[in-house]
Amino acid sequence: MSKTVSDDTPLVGANSPFFRIIKEGLDGLVDGEDYYDLLADDVVFEYVITVPGYPRRVEGRQRIIDLYRDYGDYVKLHGADNLRVHRDRETSTVVLEYEVHGTSVPTGRPYDNRFVSVVTIQDRKVVHWRDYLDPIAVFDAQGWPQDHHS
Secondary structure, X not given: OOOOOOOOOOOOOOOOHHHHHHHHHOOOXXXXXXXXXXXXXXXXXXXXXXXXXXXXEEEOHHHHHHHHOOHHHOEEEEEEEEEEEEEEOOOOEEEEEXXXXXXXXXXXXXXXXXXXXXXXXXXXXXXXXXXXXXXXXHHHHHOOOOOOOO
């Protein structure tokens, strides 16, 4: 496997809290040195509960790489925890519940979000990822709407 991003990539490098918690949740089921290595070339991501302006569906590993490329401009993660893993071996599906913690780069406000990710695996790669997050956590960290905290 070749690494697709450096270890200091804000979201998904090998030292990223996000990558570490995902790798722990998918332990023994997928192969890869960083988050992107876990993904099949034709992976499909669906963002079911998300924020305005974010895509609802992204197809292809390279498009996911492009989508997350500037993540570090918005959020700096410093931790991830509270992992719960639910596996259905018959359908090759894993449901991951987890939290991430960081700081909004533009505002300096704390960013604490909870996720549910429904992950389908085939041939030791992620082929489908359905994501649910708390959009209010994003709004609060980014200061949306502007008069919300005044």
